[in-house]
Amino acid sequence: xxxxxxxxxxxxxxxxxxxxxxxxxxxxxxxxxxxxxxxxxxxxxxxxxxxxxxxxxxxxxxxxxxxxxxxxxxxxxxxxxxxxxxxxxxxxxxxxxxxxxxxxxxxxxxxxxxxxxxxxxxxxxxxxxxxxxxxxxxxxxxxxxxxxxxxxxxxxxxxxxxxxxxxxxxxxxxxxxxxxxxxxxxxxxxxxxxxxxxxxxxxxxxxxxxxxxxxxxxxxxxxxxxxxxxxxxxxxxxxxxxxxxxxxxxxxxxxxxxxxxxxxxxxxxxxxxxxxxxxxxxxxxxxxxxxxxxxxxxxxxxxxxxxxxxxxxxxxxxxxxxxxxxxxxxxxxxxxxxxxxxxxxxxxxxxxxxxxxxxxxxxxxxxxxxxxxxxxxxxxxxxxxxxxxxxxxxxxxxxxxxxxxxxxxxxxxxxxxxxxxxxxxxxxxxxxxxxxxxxxxxxxxxxxxxxxxxxxxxxx
Amino acid sequence: xxxxxxxxxxxxxxxxxxxxxxxxxxxxxxxxxxxxxxxxxxxxxxxxxxxxxxxxxxxxxxxxxxxxxxxxxxxxxxxxxxxxxxxxxxxxxxxxxxxxxxxxxxxxxxxxxxxxxxxxxxxxxxxxxxxxxxxxxxxxxxxxxxxxxxxxxxxxxxxxxxxxxxxxxxxxxxxxxxxxxxxxxxxxxxxxxxxxxxxxxxxxxxx
Numbered sequence: 001x002x003x004x005x006x007x008x009x010x011x012x013x014x015x016x017x018x019x020x021x022x023x024x025x026x027x028x029x030x031x032x033x034x035x036x037x038x039x040x041x042x043x044x045x046x047x048x049x050x051x052x053x054x055x056x057x058x059x060x061x062x063x064x065x066x067x068x069x070x071x072x073x074x075x076x077x078x079x080x081x082x083x084x085x086x087x088x089x090x091x092x093x094x095x096x097x098x099x100x101x102x103x104x105x106x107x108x109x110x111x112x113x114x115x116x117x118x119x120x121x122x123x124x125x126x127x128x129x130x131x132x133x134x135x136x137x138x139x140x141x142x143x144x145x146x147x148x149x150x151x152x153x154x155x156x157x158x159x160x161x162x163x164x165x166x167x168x169x170x171x172x173x174x175x176x177x178x179x180x181x182x183x184x185x186x187x188x189x190x191x192x193x194x195x196x197x198x199x200x201x202x203x204x205x206x207x208x209x210x211x212x213x214x215x216x217x218x219x220x221x222x223x224x225x226x227x228x229x230x231x232x233x234x235x236x237x238x239x240x241x242x243x244x245x246x247x248x249x250x251x252x253x254x255x256x257x258x259x260x261x262x263x264x265x266x267x268x269x270x271x272x273x274x275x276x277x278x279x280x281x282x283x284x285x286x287x288x289x290x291x292x293x294x295x296x297x298x299x300x301x302x303x304x305x306x307x308x309x310x311x312x313x314x315x316x317x318x319x320x321x322x323x324x325x326x327x328x329x330x331x332x333x334x335x336x337x338x339x340x341x342x343x344x345x346x347x348x349x350x351x352x353x354x355x356x357x358x359x360x361x362x363x364x365x366x367x368x369x370x371x372x373x374x375x376x377x378x379x380x381x382x383x384x385x386x387x388x389x390x391x392x393x394x395x396x397x398x399x400x401x402x403x404x405x406x407x408x409x410x411x412x413x414x415x416x417x418x419x420x421x422x423x424x425x426x427x428x429x430x431x432x433x434x435x436x437x438x439x440x441x442x443x444x445x446x447x448x449x450x451x452x453x454x455x456x457x458x459x460x
Numbered sequence: 461x462x463x464x465x466x467x468x469x470x471x472x473x474x475x476x477x478x479x480x481x482x483x484x485x486x487x488x489x490x491x492x493x494x495x496x497x498x499x500x501x502x503x504x505x506x507x508x509x510x511x512x513x514x515x516x517x518x519x520x521x522x523x524x525x526x527x528x529x530x531x532x533x534x535x536x537x538x539x540x541x542x543x544x545x546x547x548x549x550x551x552x553x554x555x556x557x558x559x560x561x562x563x564x565x566x567x568x569x570x571x572x573x574x575x576x577x578x579x580x581x582x583x584x585x586x587x588x589x590x591x592x593x594x595x596x597x598x599x600x601x602x603x604x605x606x607x608x609x610x611x612x613x614x615x616x617x618x619x620x621x622x623x624x625x626x627x628x629x630x631x632x633x634x635x636x637x638x639x640x641x642x643x644x645x646x647x648x649x650x651x652x653x654x655x656x657x658x659x660x661x662x663x664x665x666x667x
Contacts, residue, residue, distance in 0.1 A: 041579075041610050051616040056536030122533040122571045169475050176479065180487070186571045191564025193491030194572040200487045202576075208479070244475040248482030252490075255574060257546035259561040264490045330548040334578040406549045411581045416608050 008364075010084040012094045017365045018101060019077025020358055021447075024440055026069035026108070027351070031436050033062035035429040041422040052116045060120045060127040061112050066346055067125055067205060068136070069108045074354045075213045076143055079167055081361065082220050083147055086164050087155025092146045100146060104139040107132055123198055124254075125205050126182045133182045140178055144171045162236040166216035169244060173208040177201060192259045199260070199268075200251035206345060207247035214350040215239070215282055217357050218306060222289045225303050225360065226296055231288035239281030246274040256329040265326070272324040279317035286310045301376050305356035308384050312348030315391075316341060331406060336421065337398025340391045347432070348387040355383070355439070362446060368453060371445035375438050382435030390428035397421035500562035501644045508639070510592050514632045521636065524629075528637025529568055531630055535614065542575035543584040543641070556585035557645060580611060587643035595635040596627050 039045045040055040047053040080097065084090050091097055111128045114120075119129040128136060148171050152164060160168070181201025185194030223230050230236060249271035252264045290297050290307065297303045319341055323332050332338065362370050370376055397418050404414040507521045515521040532538065544559040545551050552558050564572060590598075597604050600618050602611040617631035627635075 040612060043610070045612065048613060049615055054535060054614070055612045056539060057534075059539055060536050118534040120534050120536055122538055122573055124576060127536075168472070172472075172476060173479055176483075180483065184491075189491045189495060190566060190570035191572050192494040192497075192561040194570065195574045196490045196494070197487050198572065198574075200483065241474075245478050248479045249486055251482065251486045254576060257548055258544050258574060259494070259559050259564065261490045261493060264486055267486055330546075333546075334542060334576070338576065402549075405551075405554070405578075408550055408553060411554075412606055412608050415579075415610060419610075422610075 007085060007088060010088065010090045011081050012091070012097060013365055015094060015097045015101065016077050016081045016361070018098075019073050019080065020361065020365065021443070022105060023070050023073035023077060023354075024358070024443055026065055026073060028433075028436050028440055029112075030062060030065045030070050031429065031433045033058050033065060035426065035433055037062055038422065038426045038429050042419065042426055051118075057116050057118070057120065060115045063125065064111060064115065064127050065108075067210075068111065068128065071210060071346065071350060071354070073105070073108075074358070075210070075217075078217055078354070078357050078361075079147055079213065082163060082217065083151040083167055086161050086220070087151045087158070089151045089154040092150030096142070096146055100139060100142040104136075104143070107136050107139060111136075121182075121186065123182065123185055124202050126186075126198075126201065128182075130186065133186075137175060137178050137182070141175050144175055147171060161219075162230075162233065162240060163216035163220045165237070165240050166212040166219070166243075169240070170209055170212040170216070173204070173212075177204040177208055181205065195255050195258060196252060196260050196264065199254040200248075202254050203250045204248065207243075207250060210346070210350050211247070212240075212243060214353050215243075217353050218282075218286060218310070221302060221306060221353075221356055221360055222286060225300055225306075226289055226293060228289060228292045231285050231292075235281045235285050239278050239285070242274070242277040242281065246271050246278060250275065253324045256324075256326055256333065269324055269326065273321050275317060276321050279314065283310055283314045301373075301380060302356040302359045304380060305352045305359065308380075309349045309352030309356065312344050312352065312387065316344040316349060319344070331402035332398050333402075334405075335398035335401040336394045336418065336425075337402070340394025340398065343394070344387065344391045347383075348391065352383070355379070358443075362443075366446050366450045368446065368450040371442050371449050375442040379435045379439040379442065382431050382438070386428045386432035386435060389431065390425055393421050393424040393428065397425075494561045494565070497561050497565055499565040500560065501564075501566055501568075504640065510639070511636060514636075524633040524636045525568065525640055526637075527630070528633035528635070529573075531617075531634045532573065532637060533571075537583075538573045538575045540575075540577060540579035540611070541581065541583045542578050543573045543582065544575075545582060545584055551582070555582045556642065559584060563642075563644065580609075583638065583641050585642040585645070586638050587641050587645070588639065592635050592639065595638060596631060599631055599634065600625055600627075 036046070036053075037055050037059045045055060080091060111132055114129040114132065115127060119131070120127045121130050121133075126133070148168070152160075152168055152171075155164075180197060181204070184197045185201075188194075189197060219230065219236060250268055252260050252268040253272050256265050256269070258265075286306070287310065290303065297307055322328060323337065323341070359370065359376065400417055400421070401414050404417060405411075409417075504518075504522055504525070507515050507518055511521060515524065545555045545557065547558045594605060596618075598606070598611075599614045601613050601615070602609040603613075614631070615625070617628050617634065618625040619628055
């Protein structure tokens with residue numbers, strides 16, 4: 001650990017802290033928007049006659065904030081910490097980092113306001129208003145340059161740890177993916193062609209940005225917290241190349257049985273099943289490293305978040321490889337099953353890993369232990385409980401809806417049959433929201449308790 | 461493994477290339493392929509009977525269809541209503557003809573509005589299934605036409621100072637858009653979705 005504290009000067013802690021704080025605040029907005037939207041389904045929507053808080057727009061805020069406000073912010077914050085530590089080179093410029101931070105977050109707030117004002121775009125995961133898209137692309141490139149040229153390129157003399165591999169690939173892919181998904185279907189290809197590109201974008205945003213950065217975080221935390229080497233470095237590299245090879249080809253699996261050429265759909269299905277390779281290497285590596293000393297996993301909250309996240313990752317990817325087949329798609333496509341799957345990926349796995357990293361960073365960022373351990377426990381258990389209830393509930397709802405549709409029940413009867421599930425979904429949202437509120441309070445209290453300590457020191 | 465890492469630059473390009481290959485083969489190629497398919501949704505050539513009370517000018521009516529599309533986008537209708545009929549799950553019996561690429565090759569589908577979730581039914585065969593007045597009542601208060609509906613009410617597209625509330629331009633445009641989704645289908649285009657003369661096969665929902 002001594003060696004680690006020595007290179008603290010490489011990292012701009014205030015910048016990382018700003019990213020973490022704003023992302024946790026956004027996380028609350030995400031959950032709040034999602035929960036509000038879910039109330040529409042059980043006839044309890046609180047703002048029925050208020051145009052700017054119409055459920056459709058609130059849903060766009062929910063999904064956009066997950067990707068661009070919460071995950072992008074927290075991931076870039078963590079990369080700004082993790083990458084300089086691994087390559088022993090600082091980012092290009094701290095001032096440039098702050099510039100990116102403010103510009104990007106101004107854009108995020110602008111996007112939320114404009115979506116509520118009625119400027120949403122019709123591309124899934126790309127609902128950010130058309131007018132903001134070019135600026136967001138530029139802001140992402142700024143971030144990429146700062147980390148890629150600063151830490152990764154300048155640190156190229158030494159072999160990279162596998163986390164750097166993942167980050168490097170994610171940084172190269174992300175701007176390409178963003179430009180592809182937000183401009184081609186909007187301006188170039190109408191109809192089916194656009195849908196082909198959109199499908200690729202929906203997948204690549206999760207597969208080529210969120211997944212590699214998330215796995216990089218997990219691989220960084222594991223050896224540091226377990227104080228044991230990673231179980232297998234070779235396995236982690238195989239996983240990496242599996243991801244680079246299979247994930248980009250998954251594209252059309254979001255629009256199966258659509259007018260997209262059938263050979264494109266077949267190819268995507270085959271590649272999606274190939275994702276198994278990636279998943280098992282990652283999950284096996286994580287569990288095998290943990291298995292060297294389970295007692296640490298019981299004690300350490302970060303490791304426990306990592307553990308549950310890895311479990312969700314396993315479930316979600318097995319789910320993916322099964323429901324991506326054309327025969328299962330017939331039933332579960334268009335249903336709540338997919339909604340449950342999305343929550344398990346982005347909340348159950350990657351948000352959990354982000355939480356794990358934030359708890360690990362707290363002592364470094366605030367110079368003090370987390371304010372309340374029991375609040376952290378509550379956050380962990382409420383989040384876990386919430387996502388387990390939500391996912392089981394939505395999977396069940398999806399099966400009910402899919403089979404009733406195929407059985408040609410009148411459409412409204414399938415809606416009525418879904419309502420009990422939607423009640424449970426809202427309940428799980430309340431559980432998750434409670435956890436998030438506790439988390440934010442805990443973080444703010446940690447910040448202030450550190451300030452108090454400092455002022456006490458000064459007066460003493 | 462140390463040997464593997466020596467080739468890091470090669471691997472880096474391999475990563476980029478695998479993205480570009482996937483993008484070319486499974487993105488751009490099928491996109492160009494479908495781009496060559498001819499548009500099978502014919503041009504609007506006259507104002508349908510049922511819209512004559514709202515529009516005098518054909519160009520105005522055409523513009524309204526696009527305005528309706530933009531409202532469909534900004535209210536995120538596409539989050540809960542899909543716009544393609546699959547060849548599986550007996551969807552042709554519920555909704556109508558199975559979708560083909562040709563029907564989407566027009567400016568109205570730029571960007572595409574396929575959708576990925578059906579909280580409500582598919583809308584790609586909506587033209588002529590219901591009257592304009594049904595649509596107005598439904599948009600103003602969905603529970604008035606279907607008590608169990610979970611669709612939000614879009615009352616801000618209606619002038620509420622009069623009773624009964626009168627549809628504003630936005631609501632008319634949206635209904636104009638909805639009433640031409642799949643209007644090119646045989647038997648519907650000919651009659652320009654005049655409710656009195658359409659003979660639709662009875663949908664399972666009505667039975």
